[in-house]
Amino acid sequence: MSSAVLTAVGLRKTYGTTPALAGADFGISAGETVAVMGPSGSGKSTLLHCLAGIVLPDAGTIMYGGRKLSALSDAERSALRRSEFGFVFQFGQLVPELTCIENVALPLRLTGHSRRAAERAAMPWLERLEVADLANKRPGEISGGQGQRVAVARALATAPRVVFADEPTGALDSLNGERVMELLTDAARATKAAVVLVTHDPRVAAYADREIVVRDGHTRSMGAAA
Numbered sequence: 731m732s733s734a735v736l737t738a739v740g741l742r743k744t745y746g747t748t749p750a751l752a753g754a755d756f757g758i759s760a761g762e763t764v765a766v767m768g769p770s771g772s773g774k775s776t777l778l779h780c781l782a783g784i785v786l787p788d789a790g791t792i793m794y795g796g797r798k799l800s801a802l803s804d805a806e807r808s809a810l811r812r813s814e815f816g817f818v819f820q821f822g823q824l825v826p827e828l829t830c831i832e833n834v835a836l837p838l839r840l841t842g843h844s845r846r847a848a849e850r851a852a853m854p855w856l857e858r859l860e861v862a863d864l865a866n867k868r869p870g871e872i873s874g875g876q877g878q879r880v881a882v883a884r885a886l887a888t889a890p891r892v893v894f895a896d897e898p899t900g901a902l903d904s905l906n907g908e909r910v911m912e913l914l915t916d917a918a919r920a921t922k923a924a925v926v927l928v929t930h931d932p933r934v935a936a937y938a939d940r941e942i943v944v945r946d947g948h949t950r951s952m953g954a955a956a
């Protein structure tokens with residue numbers, strides 16, 4: 731796959747005596763959304779954390795943009811996460827003291843933008859995710875679905891090459907979940923970001939271009955998503 735942005739071969743990770751990954755492979759191209767499915771405890775989040783350079787695997791190789799993740803220092807991996815990766819988790823994880831616009835601007839500020847420039851760049855993302863009217867509210871004043879839209883805006887605002895989403899709609903009802911998925915995948919395709927989408931839900935996985943299944947720490951390709 732010549733356009734692959736992120737690939738992994740033979741990933742193994744054991745926590746104590748619990749094998750979380752037992753030889754997992756992965757590959758994703760620019761602009762592609764891949765759903766990572768599989769039962770609880772099968773290793774999906776561990777795979778995502780390894781791919782994002784948050785957890786170091788015990789064995790196996792991860793390549794991002796021609797670089798071996800394991801060859802980078804901790805500082806280099808954090809810099810890579812800040813500038814080239816975006817993250818969406820199940821429960822938003824917005825900073826409660828900051829307004830929605832400040833939350834979306836935060837990763838831009840961490841990569842050196844001024845407050846004014848970061849907020850100017852953040853606003854179109856709130857508009858795109860249909861929550862611009864909530865810009866000056868704090869996370870405690872908005873709904874879960876609105877919060878996930880702000881979290882997606884925050885993940886995309888730095889123009890990441892890869893978005894890692896772990897059950898991004900897991901806490902939403904199906905209508906809200908589907909809209910968030912639509913907005914996430916549309917925005918990612920428009921910006922050519924790759925999306926690694928961990929989900930239990932086949933309706934969420936249907937938004938992906940392709941599915942893989944993780945079972946007992948092994949990955950299996952499922953071809954094109956339904």
Ligand SMILES: Nc1ncnc2c1ncn2[C@@H]1O[C@H](COP(=O)(O)OP(=O)(O)OP(=O)(O)O)[C@@H](O)[C@H]1O
Pocket residue numbers: 745746748749750768769770771772773774775776777
């Ligand atoms: N930090 C950790 N310390 C110890 N064990 C862990 C840790 N993280 C994961 N595990 C174990 O590794 C295995 C895989 O966990 P992982 O979180 O990757 O599963 P998952 O597929 O994401 O599950 P879920 O769908 O419930 O989120 C499980 O047996 C889990 O208990």
Ligand SMILES: [Mg+2]
Pocket residue numbers: 774775776896
């Ligand atoms: Mg998980």
